[in-house]
Amino acid sequence: MINHGMVLEALRHVTDPELHYDIVTLNMVRNIRIEGDRVAIDVALTVAGCPLHQKIEQDIRNQVGQLPDVKDIAVTLDVMTEEERRTAFSRAFQQAQAKHPEAAAPQNAGPKIQPPGLEIPWSPMLSEDHPTVIIGIASGKGGVGKSTVTANLAVALTRLGKRVGVMDMDIYGFSQGRLFGADGPARANQEQKVIPMHAHQVHLVTMSMFVPKNQAVVWRGPMLGKMMQQFFTDVAWPELDYLLIDLPPGTGDVALDVAQRIPKARLVLVTTPQQVATEVAYRAADVAQRAHQRIIGVIENMSFVPLAHGERLEVFGHGGGQELAQTLDVPLLGQIPLEPVVREGSDQGTPVVLSAPESLAAETFLQIAQKMQAAASL
């Protein structure tokens, strides 16, 4: 005789291909009905039009089909309510924590997970009158050096005596851990909140603290918004003068979430001198401006290779940053040279501002940090 417990146990072997946890743990199984040798299962998917629904359905059929006496399986797929999605997300987050038992708090519990929701203030840091200045670092295109710029500006700000945090919201391409040479799973404090990593005087929270090494994150928009919320609510941020948020490239959900949920956040756009990069950056800026987000300046990265006698080799063309800044009517905060020391510093986990402080790039980062400070306070 099949019973409810046997079906549930079989379903524990079905994994959500995106969240990487089983569908029972994630609260995706809404209902199981058993009539003789017939089993009907109702499953709620995290988002509508989930492209992986066929795989989930097939896995359910495979697993439940292995139970003795099961002749017929009916699977009904629906979409989670907002409340169910929050629960699924929280559970995925908790599971990620549980996978690193060595990171557990003294009482052997993971960081507390607040059920995300508008009713809970994300963080006092977000209120307009809180002194922490929040700056999102954005780019239109990937690969223009946004993460490198974020890490170096953070370190440059500490050199100016500021207390700085970095929130790596570049969820798909998270790299801040590597750039800061910081590794290891999330650890929790007595209040069960995540303790940011601390490297080169910067407090850092990044996805690499929550996912196993080399595992890609394929969560979609709504989940990413929740992630950002948790990066505020469930992290024990210390007192900060600046919080820099490394945003994913483009104009995706996270950038819009920042605009809508953290209206006090300022935005800095990173581009290369190339026309195409500038055009894409402009589109990102356009979305930000329409969401009433204040852009405080443009940074042009990989502007030129410095040659002997002050000459410059403009590998990626000329003028993109200036043009973008003019179009947006904001200052061009600086032009960072393309220098091997920048990449080398990043690869070794020490941003160039510290690894080669005498380099032109390091000097430029410090100047930009000063200008950014001034621009953010206006």
Ligand SMILES: Nc1ncnc2c1ncn2[C@@H]1O[C@H](COP(=O)(O)OP(=O)(O)OP(=O)(O)O)[C@@H](O)[C@H]1O
């Ligand atoms: N000014 C520079 N000089 C030399 N190398 C640089 C410079 N800026 C960035 N790089 C190198 O370019 C590569 C891309 O940089 P980075 O990962 O910071 O880009 P990104 O815009 O954050 O990318 P994505 O958005 O795709 O994650 C890295 O290897 C980095 O070390």
